[in-house]
Amino acid sequence: MSKEKPSIPKGTRDFGPAVVVKRNYIFGAIKSTFEKFGYLPLETPAMEQLSVLTGKYGDEGDQLIFKILNSGDFLAKTKPEDIEQGSKHLTRKISEKALRYDLTVPFARFVVMNRNEITFPFKRYQIQPVWRADRPQKGRYREFYQCDADVVGTNSLLCEAEIVQMINEVLTNLGLTDFTIKINHRGVLAGIAEAIGEKGKEAEICVAIDKLDKIGKEGVRKELLERGIAGEAVEMLEPLYNLAGTNEDILEQLQNIIGNTSEGQRGLQDLHKVWQYLAGLNSQALTSQNASEAPRLQLEVTLARGLSYYTGCIFEVKVNNVNVGSISGGGRYDNLTGMFGMPDVSGVGFSFGVDRIYDVLEELELFPSSSQVGTKVLIVQFDKESEQFALPLLQQLRDAGVASELYPEAAKLKKQMSYADQKNIPYVLLIGSEEITSGKPQLRNMQTGEQQAVAIETVIAIIKEQEV
Amino acid sequence: MSKEKPSIPKGTRDFGPAVVVKRNYIFGAIKSTFEKFGYLPLETPAMEQLSVLTGKYGDEGDQLIFKILNSGDFLAKTKPEDIEQGSKHLTRKISEKALRYDLTVPFARFVVMNRNEITFPFKRYQIQPVWRADRPQKGRYREFYQCDADVVGTNSLLCEAEIVQMINEVLTNLGLTDFTIKINHRGVLAGIAEAIGEKGKEAEICVAIDKLDKIGKEGVRKELLERGIAGEAVEMLEPLYNLAGTNEDILEQLQNIIGNTSEGQRGLQDLHKVWQYLAGLNSQALTSQNASEAPRLQLEVTLARGLSYYTGCIFEVKVNNVNVGSISGGGRYDNLTGMFGMPDVSGVGFSFGVDRIYDVLEELELFPSSSQVGTKVLIVQFDKESEQFALPLLQQLRDAGVASELYPEAAKLKKQMSYADQKNIPYVLLIGSEEITSGKPQLRNMQTGEQQAVAIETVIAIIKEQEV
Numbered sequence: 001m002s003k004e005k006p007s008i009p010k011g012t013r014d015f016g017p018a019v020v021v022k023r024n025y026i027f028g029a030i031k032s033t034f035e036k037f038g039y040l041p042l043e044t045p046a047m048e049q050l051s052v053l054t055g056k057y058g059d060e061g062d063q064l065i066f067k068i069l070n071s072g073d074f075l076a077k078t079k080p081e082d083i084e085q086g087s088k089h090l091t092r093k094i095s096e097k098a099l100r101y102d103l104t105v106p107f108a109r110f111v112v113m114n115r116n117e118i119t120f121p122f123k124r125y126q127i128q129p130v131w132r133a134d135r136p137q138k139g140r141y142r143e144f145y146q147c148d149a150d151v152v153g154t155n156s157l158l159c160e161a162e163i164v165q166m167i168n169e170v171l172t173n174l175g176l177t178d179f180t181i182k183i184n185h186r187g188v189l190a191g192i193a194e195a196i197g198e199k200g201k202e203a204e205i206c207v208a209i210d211k212l213d214k215i216g217k218e219g220v221r222k223e224l225l226e227r228g229i230a231g232e233a234v235e236m237l238e239p240l241y242n243l244a245g246t247n248e249d250i251l252e253q254l255q256n257i258i259g260n261t262s263e264g265q266r267g268l269q270d271l272h273k274v275w276q277y278l279a280g281l282n283s284q285a286l287t288s289q290n291a292s293e294a295p296r297l298q299l300e301v302t303l304a305r306g307l308s309y310y311t312g313c314i315f316e317v318k319v320n321n322v323n324v325g326s327i328s329g330g331g332r333y334d335n336l337t338g339m340f341g342m343p344d345v346s347g348v349g350f351s352f353g354v355d356r357i358y359d360v361l362e363e364l365e366l367f368p369s370s371s372q373v374g375t376k377v378l379i380v381q382f383d384k385e386s387e388q389f390a391l392p393l394l395q396q397l398r399d400a401g402v403a404s405e406l407y408p409e410a411a412k413l414k415k416q417m418s419y420a421d422q423k424n425i426p427y428v429l430l431i432g433s434e435e436i437t438s439g440k441p442q443l444r445n446m447q448t449g450e451q452q453a454v455a456i457e458t459v460i461a462i463i464k465e466q467e468v
Numbered sequence: 469m470s471k472e473k474p475s476i477p478k479g480t481r482d483f484g485p486a487v488v489v490k491r492n493y494i495f496g497a498i499k500s501t502f503e504k505f506g507y508l509p510l511e512t513p514a515m516e517q518l519s520v521l522t523g524k525y526g527d528e529g530d531q532l533i534f535k536i537l538n539s540g541d542f543l544a545k546t547k548p549e550d551i552e553q554g555s556k557h558l559t560r561k562i563s564e565k566a567l568r569y570d571l572t573v574p575f576a577r578f579v580v581m582n583r584n585e586i587t588f589p590f591k592r593y594q595i596q597p598v599w600r601a602d603r604p605q606k607g608r609y610r611e612f613y614q615c616d617a618d619v620v621g622t623n624s625l626l627c628e629a630e631i632v633q634m635i636n637e638v639l640t641n642l643g644l645t646d647f648t649i650k651i652n653h654r655g656v657l658a659g660i661a662e663a664i665g666e667k668g669k670e671a672e673i674c675v676a677i678d679k680l681d682k683i684g685k686e687g688v689r690k691e692l693l694e695r696g697i698a699g700e701a702v703e704m705l706e707p708l709y710n711l712a713g714t715n716e717d718i719l720e721q722l723q724n725i726i727g728n729t730s731e732g733q734r735g736l737q738d739l740h741k742v743w744q745y746l747a748g749l750n751s752q753a754l755t756s757q758n759a760s761e762a763p764r765l766q767l768e769v770t771l772a773r774g775l776s777y778y779t780g781c782i783f784e785v786k787v788n789n790v791n792v793g794s795i796s797g798g799g800r801y802d803n804l805t806g807m808f809g810m811p812d813v814s815g816v817g818f819s820f821g822v823d824r825i826y827d828v829l830e831e832l833e834l835f836p837s838s839s840q841v842g843t844k845v846l847i848v849q850f851d852k853e854s855e856q857f858a859l860p861l862l863q864q865l866r867d868a869g870v871a872s873e874l875y876p877e878a879a880k881l882k883k884q885m886s887y888a889d890q891k892n893i894p895y896v897l898l899i900g901s902e903e904i905t906s907g908k909p910q911l912r913n914m915q916t917g918e919q920q921a922v923a924i925e926t927v928i929a930i931i932k933e934q935e936v
Contacts, residue, residue, distance in 0.1 A: 006577040006808050009515045009565050014578055017508030017592065024509075036866055038843040038873035040485030040891075041492070045611050046514060046567075046597065047477045047534075066515075067537040069563055071601035075555045083551055087543045095537055097477050099514075109474045110482055119890035121876060124485065129514065133539035143513050156876030280859030340474050375506040391748030398504055405506035408589060408624030422587035423508075 011134070011142030018424075021374070022367050023145075026174065026357055027127055030147050033170045034125040037162055039149050042124040044106040046131075050098040056105045056339060064133045066142075067095040099131040103148045104349075105339075111152060112340040120153030121347075139355065150349030152336055157270055159348045160313045160332065161277030164297055167317055167328055168286060170352065175366040178320045179327075181286070181296055184303035185271055185313050186331075188254060191264020192240070192301070195257055196233040203304065204229060209240060210302040217241050240301060247275070247287055247299045254301070270313060271299065309333055315350055319360050327356045376463050377404040378420040379429045379441075380413065386431040393429070393441065393456050400460045420446060427463065479602070479610030486892075489842070490835050491613075494642065494825055495595055498615050501638045502593040505630055507617050510592040512574040514599075518566045524573050524807055532601045534610075535563040567599040571616045572817075573807075579620060580808040588621030589815075607823065618817030620804055625738055627816045628781045628800065629745030632765055635785055635796055636754055638820065643834040646788045647795075649754070649764055652771035653739055653781050654799075656722060659732020660708070660769075663725055664701040672697060674772040677708060685709050708769060715743070715755055715767045722769070738780060739767065777801055783818055787828050795824045844931050845872040846888040847897045847909075848881065854899040861897070861909065861924050868928045888914060895931065 008014060015023065031041070053065055074094040082093045100106055103126045111118060127147045134140055149166070151159050167181055189202035198205070204227040208220050215223070220241070224234045239257055243250050251268060258264030275287050278297070286297045305314045312332030319327060330350025337345045361367050377397055381387045390406050397404040405425075407416045420428050430442040430451075440453040443462070454462075476482060483491065499509070521533050542562040550561045568574055571594045579586065595615045602608055617634070619627050635649055657670040666673070672695040676688050683691070688709070692702045707725055711718050719736060726732030743755050746765070754765045773782045780800030787795060798818025805813045829835050847862055849855045858874050865872040873893075875884045888896050898910040898919075908921040911930070922930070 006520050006580055007517060008513055008577075008581075009517060012513035012515055014513070014581075015511040016582070017510060020509040020511050035841060036869070036871045038871060038891075040842055041488040042485060043483040043488050045476055045480035045482070046599070047480055047611065049475060049477060052474050063539070066539070066565075068567070069535040069537050069559065071531070071534070073555045075551070075558065083543070087541045090543065091537065097534075099536070109476075112474055113476075113482075114484070119887055121887075123873075131514070143515065151876075154876045158874065158876045277859065280856060281863045282860055283863070373503060374508055388748060391745065392750055395749045395751070401504070403504045403506060405591075406626065408619075408622045408626045419587055419589075423506075 009142065011136030011140070013141065013143070017374070022361075023354065023358060025367065026354055026361070027147070029173045030127070030170050030352055030354075031125070033166050033173065034149050036169075037123075037166055039123040039125040039151070042107070042110065042126045043128060044100065044103075044110060044126070046100055046129075047097045048100055048106060048109070050092075050096055052109050053098050053101055053105060057101060061101065065101050066099040066131045066133055067091055068097040068099070070094055070096055100128070101132060102130050103128060103146045103351075104150075104336075107148070107150060108337045108340060108345075111345060112337050112342045115342060121151050121159075122153055123149070123151045125149040139359075141355070145354045147352040147354055148349060149351070150336075150347050152345050152347030155346055157273040157313075158277050160270075160274045161281060161283075163315065163330065163348065163350050164274070164278065164286060165281065165283055167315070167350070168283075168296060171317070171319075171327075174357065174361060175368070176319060176360070176364075179296065180294070180298055180318050180320060182298055182300035182303050182316045182318065183271070183274070183313060184300050185267035186311050187263040187265070187267025187270065188258065188301065189267075189304065191258035191261040191267055192237070194261040194263060196229075196236040198229055198233045201227075201229060205237065206302050206304040209237070210304075212241060212302075243301060247295060247297070250299050250301075274313065305329060305331060311335075311346075313348065322360050322363055324356050324360055324363075326353070327360065328352045373403070375403045375405050375423060375425045376466075377402060377427045377429055377459065378416070378423075378425045379404065379406040379431065380416045380420075381407055381410050382413070382432055383410050385433070385436065386410075389436045390429075390431050393431075396456050397460065400464070402460060402463050426466070427459075429459065477610065479604030479608070481609065481611070485842070490829075491822065491826060493835065494822055494829070495615070497641045498595070498638050498820055498822075499593070501634050501641065502617050504637075505591075505634055507591040507593040507619070510575070510578065510594045511596060512568065512571075512578060512594070514568055514597075515565045516568055516574060516577070518560075518564055520577050521566050521569055521573060525569060529569065533569050534567040534599045534601055535559055536565040536567070538562055538564055568596070569600060570598050571596060571614045571819075572618075572804075575616070575618060576805045576808060576813075579813060580805050580810045583810060589619050589624075589627075590621055591617070591619040593617040607827075609823070613822045615820040615822055616817055617819070618804075618815050620813050620815030623814055625741040625781075626745050628738075628742045629749060629751075631783065631798065631816065631818050632742070632746065632754060633749065633751055635783070635818065636751075636764060639785070639787075639795075642825065642829060643836075644787060644828070644832075647764065648762070648766055648786050648788060649796075650766055650768035650771050650784045650786065651739070651742070651781060652768055653735035654779050655731040655733075655735025655738065656726065656769065657735075657772065659726035659729040659735055660705070662729040662731060664697075664704040666697055666701045669695075669697060671772065673705065674770050677705070678770040678772075680709060680770075711769060715763060715765070718767050718769075742781065773797060773799060779803075779814075781816065790828050790831055792824050792828050792831075794821070795828065796820045841871070843871050843873050843891060843893045844934075845870060845895045845897055845927065846884070846891075846893045847872065847874040847899065848884045848888075849875055849878050850881070850900055851878050853901070854878075854904065857904045858897075858899050861899075864924050865928065868932070870928060870931050894934070895927070897927065 054062055078093045082090050129143050129145050131143050136142055164181055171179055193199050193202040208223040212220050221234055243253055278287055287295050303314055303316055310331035311334045314331035315329055316326045317328035332348040334346040336347055379390045379394055381390055394406045426446055428444045435441045440455055442451050443454050443459050444451045522530055546561045550558050597611050597613050599611050604610055632649055639647055661667050661670040676691040680688050689702055711721055723736055746755055755763050771782055771784055778799035779802045782799035783797055784794045785796035800816040802814040804815055845865055847858045849858055862874045894914055896912045903909045908923055910919050911922050911927050912919045
């Protein structure tokens with residue numbers, strides 16, 4: 001047996017009780033909203049066939065997939081030339097399984113395998129860890145949770161409107177107030193490129209215009225030229241720098257620029273429709289500007305997000321005045337399962353970044369004390385007699401649903417109190433000979449230090465009151 | 469991109485919504501009891517350093533650990549002789565990480581790494597999947613959840629008594645009534661072996677006596693001799709075949725056989741103490757026999773469970789009249805972290821087998837309908853006008869906390885109704901031109917087929933009433 005000092009793999013984390021409880025608070029808020037909107041949970045195995053994952057994330061992605069070594073004598077089926085051809089070739093000979101890299105490919109795989117049993121539209125959510133052999137750094141882990149919700153099998157833009165509502169509800173329920181849901185449409189981007197005679201160059205255009213705040217108009221013009229956009233086309237982009245006003249105003253200004261392209265038309269109509277649905281759902285507040293604040297849902301022409309995958313609306317969410325990247329994002333796609341030979345499965349999905357949301361809630365001190373569940377009462381014991389007296393009280397507390405503990409040994413008072421302290425237990429019951437005689441233990445409020453002799457029924461009542 | 473028909477690895481499972489919801493019902497019952505007794509959640513990474521896991525599960529166990537191939541050019545650091553020496557040797561050169569095989573070793577690793585921050589006694593529970601390269605077969609999977617609770621850093625037998633209570637509470641809350649919690653003690657087993665002059669042979673003795681029901685006394689005698697127990701010693705075991713009566717009776721009979729050995733003394737005293745604690749906790753019902761039923765907690769002299777690891781009380785739980793193996797088990801150990809060079813960490817722990825509990829609840833039809841959460845109302849739409857009318861109703865339902873959906877397209881009625889059916893949605897709201905005029909949609913109870921025109925407030929009231 002090794003006696004070396006144990007460690008955990010780089011880029012992975014242990015989550016102790018305090019952190020698990022806070023993370024579960026976030027997961028709980030996300031799940032309850034997903035379920036209110038009719039999304040149901042799916043769980044897939046951590047291991048997928050390597051062939052299911054390979055080729056889905058590009059060459060770079062393939063490198064970042066954690067492969068699992070075949071069990072037993074994995075070399076038995078290899079030939080000397082397999083080894084000579086190097087690691088990449090050999091991998092396919094000695095590894096058949098790999099760890100899930102995201103939740104989208106397993107979802108697509110599940111849909112294809114169960115196509116005959118699934119009732120479409122299929123609304124699923126999935127909250128599970130994924131693994132990537134990325135170089136670990138601050139905020140980037142090799143094991144982290146993704147929280148995805150997708151609906152496939154319908155083109156209805158009601159789904160997009162509901163996604164905006166879900167994002168708003170989850171973040172509001174978590175206590176966030178100052179955030180922006182950015183929305184754009186792949187058609188708008190394609191329309192812009194087409195309208196200026198640079199069809200297909202939307203990626204280059206986005207990257208450059210996105211820097212407007214940083215490098216100014218002149219800088220953007222220069223970068224556009226460098227990225228191969230014709231001078232004439234660059235001039236035609238001019239109106240995009242000056243988009244202003246409400247979402248409706250911006251839609252109108254875009255109409256003037258790109259309304260004559262079919263892709264642009266499609267994008268603007270879809271966005272209009274999302275606005276309409278939100279109005280029908282009495283969520284105008286999300287889209288309209290009031291006197292003091294910008295709307296939460298904002299049309300952002302430079303938002304691009306993984307152009308190759310998305311085909312319709314795209315989303316991204318930013319918490320304002322907090323130095324954390326986007327905490328949610330997603331979009332519509334029209335070919336989820338084509339990679340597995342099942343064409344024309346369209347849908348729309350989005351996900352929450354739990355690690356980032358966690359950081360935001362910590363920074364803004366938004367974790368409620370109720371998210372720190374745990375033992376409510378510790379009974380301190382001094383000797384066999386007080387232990388004996390304590391046992392039925394302990395049982396009464398638990399029967400009343402109060403999370404409680406009896407310190408399991410007659411240790412020194414200081415040690416027992418420090419246990420309560422470390423575990424953040426709000427109340428301690430002290431049982432000495434006097435308390436046994438009177439039948440009333442001393443209840444100590446660990447926060448205020450107040451102490452009073454009370455019957456166990458009163459203890460229960462006091463704690464129950466705190467919980468409301 | 470591969471277009472082959474996708475599959476999942478042997479021995480792994482997808483859990484669709486209906487199953488996830490039922491599994492979460494079981495996890496929920498387990499968690500709430502754990503927390504009521506002061507246990508808090510811990511989560512460790514799926515991947516551990518291979519060196520942390522190797523040598524902890526015996527040679528056979530080492531073979532069953534899923535190893536992860538090093539990222540990048542894993543052959544770069546190998547020499548030709550590494551390959552010549554075969555798979556087992558090569559594994560150590562090309563794999564540094566592995567998938568968690570159980571929750572005990574990661575827990576021990578966590579305790580050692582955080583020994584200075586942890587307040588002892590440390591009560592943690594952990595509900596996470598583990599992976600084993602076992603040959604898949606009915607009821608045995610390569611990925612499955614373990615649900616462990618352990619308290620380390622105390623020798624108090626209050627912990628054992630509370631474990632009995634927790635098992636009883638979880639199973640009772642899940643609706644089970646006919647189950648037996650078997651308890652034994654490592655000292656009792658050692659005492660028996662010592663008393664008959666066969667010190668250290670408790671494993672052989674247990675295996676043989678355990679077959680009493682199957683092969684009869686004569687068979688047991690024969691097997692004991694075959695296993696190397698002396699004839700004289702075999703005769704001395706005779707009283708064990710005739711143990712009868714209440715737990716107290718059996719303790720007394722054992723006292724006569726093994727009471728003069730120090731290990732036997734220790735075992736019997738510990739078991740007595742557990743009984744005493746349960747009495748103090750008003751849980752006598754668990755230990756005492758009433759007129760009609762055997763006690764739920766039964767002293768079972770042949771219970772052995774992993775002798776090498778456990779050192780005190782041991783537990784195992786069996787649901788009676790259901791053909792499923794034990795659904796819970798555990799015991800006390802006195803050297804959790806010695807494998808990592810930190811001696812003398814004693815504790816006691818147990819775990820639930822969720823897959824087996826699931827099978828039992830299915831077989832006995834004990835999953836309550838409330839464990840099938842999901843959409844409560846589907847609004848069916850016929851055209852743009854009914855969709856427009858439906859949107860604010862949908863919002864009202866959700867604002868009232870009712871999980872609800874609007875079918876996202878004006879599809880054929882049959883298709884929308886079948887969606888409700890497949891998704892087990894109990895109510896459907898139908899909105900035609902008549903309903904728009906009256907302002908009262910038709911509410912259809914999908915189970916009874918009853919249908920009535922009601923205001924949306926009434927719909928909400930009806931559904932809220934169902935939830936109570």
